[in-house]
Amino acid sequence: MSAVIEGHHDDHHHHGPAKGISRWLFTTNHKDIGSLYLWFSFIMLFIGGAMAMVIRAELFEPGSQIVSPEFYNQMVTNHGLIMVFGVIMPAFVGFANWLVPMQIGAPDMALPRLNNLSFWILPAAFGVLIATFFMEGGAPNFGWTFYAPLSTEYAPPTVTYFIFAVHIMGASSIMGSINVITTILNMRAPGMTLMKMPLFVWTWLITAYLLIAVMPVLAGAVTMMLMDIHFGTSFFKAGGGGDPVLFQHVFWFFGHPEVYIMILPAFGIVSHIIETFSRKPIFGYESMVYAIASIALLSFVVWAHHMFTVGMPIAGELFFMYSTMLIAIPTGVKVFNWLSTMFKGSLTFETPMLFAIAFVALFTIGGLSGIMLAIAPADFQYHDTYFVVAHFHYVLVPGALFSIIAGVYYWLPKWTGYMYDESMGKTHFWLSFVSVNLTFFPMHFVGLAGMPRRIPDYAMQFADYNMIVSVGAFLFGLSQLLFLYVVLKAIFYGKKATGQVWEGAKGLEWTLDSPPAYHTFETPPNLESGEAKA
Amino acid sequence: MSSESSYYVPDSSKLPIFMAFGLLLFVLGAGGTINDLGKESSNSYLLLMASFAVIWGVMFVWFSNVISENNQKLYSDQLNRSFVHGMAWFIFSEVMFFFAFFLALGYVRLFAVPWLGGDGEKGITNILWPAFESTWPVMETPDSENFPGAYKNMNIPGISKLHTWLPFWNTLCLVTSSGTIALAESALKKGNRTSFKSWMVVTISLGFIFVFLQGLEYYEAYAHMGLTLGAGIYGTTFFLLTGFHGFHVCLGAIILTIMTIRGFNGAFSEHDHFGLAAGSWYWHFVDVVWILLVLVVYVF
Numbered sequence: 149m150s151a152v153i154e155g156h157h158d159d160h161h162h163h164g165p166a167k168g169i170s171r172w173l174f175t176t177n178h179k180d181i182g183s184l185y186l187w188f189s190f191i192m193l194f195i196g197g198a199m200a201m202v203i204r205a206e207l208f209e210p211g212s213q214i215v216s217p218e219f220y221n222q223m224v225t226n227h228g229l230i231m232v233f234g235v236i237m238p239a240f241v242g243f244a245n246w247l248v249p250m251q252i253g254a255p256d257m258a259l260p261r262l263n264n265l266s267f268w269i270l271p272a273a274f275g276v277l278i279a280t281f282f283m284e285g286g287a288p289n290f291g292w293t294f295y296a297p298l299s300t301e302y303a304p305p306t307v308t309y310f311i312f313a314v315h316i317m318g319a320s321s322i323m324g325s326i327n328v329i330t331t332i333l334n335m336r337a338p339g340m341t342l343m344k345m346p347l348f349v350w351t352w353l354i355t356a357y358l359l360i361a362v363m364p365v366l367a368g369a370v371t372m373m374l375m376d377i378h379f380g381t382s383f384f385k386a387g388g389g390g391d392p393v394l395f396q397h398v399f400w401f402f403g404h405p406e407v408y409i410m411i412l413p414a415f416g417i418v419s420h421i422i423e424t425f426s427r428k429p430i431f432g433y434e435s436m437v438y439a440i441a442s443i444a445l446l447s448f449v450v451w452a453h454h455m456f457t458v459g460m461p462i463a464g465e466l467f468f469m470y471s472t473m474l475i476a477i478p479t480g481v482k483v484f485n486w487l488s489t490m491f492k493g494s495l496t497f498e499t500p501m502l503f504a505i506a507f508v509a510l511f512t513i514g515g516l517s518g519i520m521l522a523i524a525p526a527d528f529q530y531h532d533t534y535f536v537v538a539h540f541h542y543v544l545v546p547g548a549l550f551s552i553i554a555g556v557y558y559w560l561p562k563w564t565g566y567m568y569d570e571s572m573g574k575t576h577f578w579l580s581f582v583s584v585n586l587t588f589f590p591m592h593f594v595g596l597a598g599m600p601r602r603i604p605d606y607a608m609q610f611a612d613y614n615m616i617v618s619v620g621a622f623l624f625g626l627s628q629l630l631f632l633y634v635v636l637k638a639i640f641y642g643k644k645a646t647g648q649v650w651e652g653a654k655g656l657e658w659t660l661d662s663p664p665a666y667h668t669f670e671t672p673p674n675l676e677s678g679e680a681k682a
Numbered sequence: 683m684s685s686e687s688s689y690y691v692p693d694s695s696k697l698p699i700f701m702a703f704g705l706l707l708f709v710l711g712a713g714g715t716i717n718d719l720g721k722e723s724s725n726s727y728l729l730l731m732a733s734f735a736v737i738w739g740v741m742f743v744w745f746s747n748v749i750s751e752n753n754q755k756l757y758s759d760q761l762n763r764s765f766v767h768g769m770a771w772f773i774f775s776e777v778m779f780f781f782a783f784f785l786a787l788g789y790v791r792l793f794a795v796p797w798l799g800g801d802g803e804k805g806i807t808n809i810l811w812p813a814f815e816s817t818w819p820v821m822e823t824p825d826s827e828n829f830p831g832a833y834k835n836m837n838i839p840g841i842s843k844l845h846t847w848l849p850f851w852n853t854l855c856l857v858t859s860s861g862t863i864a865l866a867e868s869a870l871k872k873g874n875r876t877s878f879k880s881w882m883v884v885t886i887s888l889g890f891i892f893v894f895l896q897g898l899e900y901y902e903a904y905a906h907m908g909l910t911l912g913a914g915i916y917g918t919t920f921f922l923l924t925g926f927h928g929f930h931v932c933l934g935a936i937i938l939t940i941m942t943i944r945g946f947n948g949a950f951s952e953h954d955h956f957g958l959a960a961g962s963w964y965w966h967f968v969d970v971v972w973i974l975l976v977l978v979v980y981v982f
Contacts (some may be wrong), residue, residue: 166694174694256691258764261698261744268702276709309713316705322775330767334760335689364775368782375922378716380912383786383922386810387825389915391794398782461802670688 164666173268176260177666178245183563184267185242186556189235190632192274196230197625199223204621206604207614220604221289222281228292232410233317234274236544239552240413241266244328244352246563250657250664251346253337253673258330262323269320273313280306291602293403296384296395300376307377311370318363325356325363332356337656339675343437346655347430348416350437354444355412358405361448366402369395393458400451408447411511411543412440414551415482418504420655421558422486425501426493427652432485439478439485446475456527465524472522476515483512498650499573503554506546506581514542517592532602535595541588545624546581553580553631560635561649565663566642572634579627586620690756697744704736752954762956769960773967776930780971783926787919787978791818795915798824823914832909832917836899838981848899849980852892853972856931859888860969863938863962873952875945882942885965889935896928923979927971934968937961 165171165180175181202223206213215223245263249256257263280287285304288294299307332353336345345353372395375381382388384395415436423430430436452460452468460468486508495501517539521527530536561567590613595601599610606614645662660668711733714726751757793802799816800808808814811824819837823829836849844850866881900921903909909917941958944950950958 170694173699174696176692176694255689258761259768260691261695262768264695265698265701268699269705272702272706272709276706276713305717308717309709312709312713316709319705322772326768326771326775329771330764334763334767360771360775361778364779365782365785368779368786372782372786372922374716375911375918378719380910381918381922382823382829382912382915383918385829386794386798388823388829388912388918389795389798389820390790390918391797394786394789394794397789398785401782401785667691 174264176256176264178249178257178260178263179563179664179666181257181263181267182242182245182247185238185245185270188267188270189239189242189552190635192230192234192238193628194632195278196227196235197628199227199230200621201625203227204618207606208618209615210606210608210611212605215604217604218286218289221291221602222287224602225288225291225294226277226281229277229288230274231544232292232406234270236410236548236552237321238270240352240355240410241324241328243348243413243417243552243555243559244324246559247657248328248331248349248352249335250660250668251349251655252332252335252340253656253669253675254331254335255667255670255672257327258335259327263327266320266324266327269316273317273320276309276313280309283309293399294373295399296373296376296392299395300373300384303377308374311374314370315367318367321359321363325359328352329356329360337669337672337675343434344675346416347419347433347436348413351412351414351416351440354440355409358409358412358444358447362402362405362409365398366406369398369402372398393455396455396458397452400454401448403454404451405444405447407540407543408443410548412443414507414511414548415440417551417555417558418486418507419489421500421504421554422489422508423654424558424650424652425496425498425504426490427495428489428493429654430485431488431491432481435481436485439481442478443475446471446478450475453522453524453527456524457531469522469524473519476519479515483508483515494652498557499568499570499577500554500558502574502577502581503550503557506577507550507554510542510546510550510584514539514544514547517542530595532600533595534591534599534601537601538588538591538595541591545588546584550580550584556635558650559657560638561642561645562657562660562662562664564639564642565645565661566638567645567649568634568638568642572630572637576627576630576634579630580624583620583623583627587617587624588620590614590617590620689758690751690761692751695747697740697747700736701740701744704733704740707733707736749949749957765956765960769963773963776967777971780923780926783919783923784974784978787923790915790919795820819916820914821916829912829914830908832903832907832913834907834909835916836903836907836909836920836980848895848902849976852895852899853976855888855892855895856969856972859885859892860966862888863965867955867958867962870945870950870955870958871952879942879945882938882945886935886938886942889931889938889965892931893928893935896924896931899924920979923975927968927975930968930971934961934965937964 165177166174172180172184175184202215203220206215206220206223245257248254277287283306285306288299288304288307288310290298290303290307294310332345332349372381372383376383376385382390384390384392386392419430419436450468450472452464453472456465456468490505497505517535521530521536521539557568557573594606594610594613594617597610599606647661648658649662650658656669656673657664659673707729711726711728711730714724715730718724718726795818796802796816798808798811798814800812801816814822814824819832819835821831821833821835823831838844838849839847862881863885866878866885869875869877869881903917903920909920911917911921938961941961944957949955
């Protein structure tokens with residue numbers, strides 16, 4: 149190595165962030181990009197949340213209340229799209245960006261410029277999606293699952309923009325996942341074998357694999373839509389020999405792994421928090437890894453459980469019913485491992501731990517209603533009712549979203565160097581915990597009683613429960629404003645945090661300062677002592 | 683190959699956000715252009731053209747930067763392995779994109795079309811078009827007013843007439859070119875640059891011949907066989923599968939052309955030629971897709 153090269157190398161490494169806005173626009177730093185993802189997700193949470201508030205205001209009382217049915221459909225559709233693709237997924241990618249390099253002892257993500265591109269596609273895609281509200285025909289109105297022919301023959305003209313926005317969103321996810329998977333497989337510090345990796349890294353390795361496998365299938369699905377709408381093909385038109393049900397198969401082949409994409413990183417986050425505040429290593433590390441891997445593999449063969457009522461041969465119904473139920477086994481393993489980790493631990497209940505415990509309890513409720521929905525004959529009753537809405541909101545709100553909130557409280561002192569206000573955090577937790585159940589639990593009852601989903605009006609007998617749900621939803625929405633306040637208060641007025649932050653926290657990221665230097669682990673840490681294991 | 687020991691983390695870069703901007707223009711331009719198809723006054727296509735200019739321009743500068751960083755020996759072996767992983771997973775994502783279309787073909791052939799013809803336990807499925815008979819290829823569609831099926835299909839005409847069948851020549855071109863690019867790569871690894879360059883030229887020529895023959899086939903389909911995008915599910919799956927494959931052949935051929943030009947300009951060494959290797963993997967991938975495609979679209 150010549151001295152000249154050495155000098156050049158130094159130019160590129162030992163410096164802090166650029167000044168002003170260009171730091172964020174042009175950055176190649178995994179910590180900056182992680183923050184961008186997390187703030188983007190936070191902003192989208194309030195946009196998607198505002199749409200949920202419109203929905204709940206409309207459903208506060210029976211009858212047509214404040215918005216037209218057409219606008220209601222647009223709200224339902226964009227609430228779903230934004231929450232799935234604009235909040236939960238980017239938030240987890242933000243966590244991956246911040247944590248994966250620090251947890252495996254890598255200097256940065258493997259492909260830093262690609263990393264920046266993956267992020268900046270998102271504002272472009274969601275900018276277009278939100279702009280469709282102001283275009284002729286209004287925003288997409290066919291539900292976040294965009295079933296044909298609602299999304300083809302009967303769609304507003306803005307569906308074309310929606311299709312291309314999904315395309316670049318998918319490109320962003322694929323590039324981001326290639327980056328994560330390459331980082332994990334190629335950039336672990338010497339001595340960190342796969343079975344010594346922290347569980348969050350494991351969950352992201354498998355999530356990234358799922359994303360690379362299914363985002364292209366989503367691209368295929370929207371491409372078929374585009375061809376059917378504008379170029380006369382007949383993928384989803386029975387008159388030409390195609391089949392609208394084909395859309396559902398292609399969509400759910402993407403959609404079911406997508407569901408696990410939105411929960412696997414949550415498993416990783418919750419595992420870290422529970423072991424830290426139980427002051428015990430995670431119970432059954434190996435079984436956790438195998439459980440994640442089996443959930444991911446099974447996710448490819450369960451998709452048609454979303455379609456039991458659409459008309460399938462009985463053999464198909466049975467196959468998809470049993471394969472879906474199998475998923476309860478690895479998921480159960482994880483839940484029992486979390487409980488066993490807490491068993492006889494020296495528990496303390498700081499805000500992250502409260503959210504993590506709520507995650508375990510409430511996600512399990514969502515999981516159990518999932519098993520009910522998996523029973524094909526029973527699903528004929530539940531299908532397209534609020535029971536389904538209750539089920540997937542239980543896994544996504546007190547599931548995925550609670551894990552994100554828990555993770556933010558847990559790592560915020562590490563990221564920013566400042567502690568949040570513990571009593572305000574706890575207030576935020578109890579408000580969220582009560583209101584989330586107030587919002588989603590009664591949906592089980594109205595669903596079982598037959599209230600259909602995605603309809604802006606309902607029969608009189610559902611009025612009381614719906615009013616309770618709406619009150620809960622408004623309270624939950626307001627509680628998240630408190631969350632924003634707690635985060636901002638920590639950043640601007642928080643007490644200085646130590647490097648260790650939490651007494652029981654283990655892992656490489658806690659060996660760094662709070663906040664960590666702009667570039668960390670430029671020379672990989674020595675792990676031969678076995679310290680790195682989660 | 684570099685002797686650099688630490689992982690090169692590039693400085694902040696303006697390229698990614700320009701690329702994201704190019705993609706934004708693409709969404710607006712493509713959406714506008716397609717929505718305005720048939721309208722005289724539309725100028726969305728200008729936006730689309732601008733997006734291509736931005737995207738290709740950024741790619742040119744981006745790849746130039748990577749090449750020059752590599753020439754400055756900034757890349758460690760570990761970083762080169764990142765490129766290998768990245769390309770492998772990118773090809774996997776492309777495999778899954780094609781999987782969606784193969785899945786669609788499989789579903790219509792195994793389930794949708796037979797059900798429309800009244801097969802299976804859902805005996806009422808032919809209630810809309812009782813006269814429809816299930817065959818593959820679907821020459822007569824259920825609703826033949828809106829989807830006038832093709833009157834000839836692309837299936838293999840029998841071994842004796844193989845030489846009149848374009849896909850046969852296409853298969854020959856593509857399979858041969860997979861061999862010639864392997865020869866080019868091994869010539870480069872042995873340091874035989876003349877042989878490397880000649881095999882590259884042969885490979886891209888075969889690639890462009892394939893694209894030309896595919897164009898000829900499409901012309902035949904439209905002009906003499908009634909086989910169009912609007913001809914029902916057979917035309918739909920035929921054109922989308924072969925079309926996306928052809929598009930990928932074009933991309934592969936462009937990649938290899940650039941690699942050939944770089945080869946003539948003295949780029950690549952025996953041990954350091956990742957750009958070429960990646961292009962070659964892509965080319966093999968395109969070849970494998972074609973073989974699958976010939977089997978399920980043309981033969982069986």
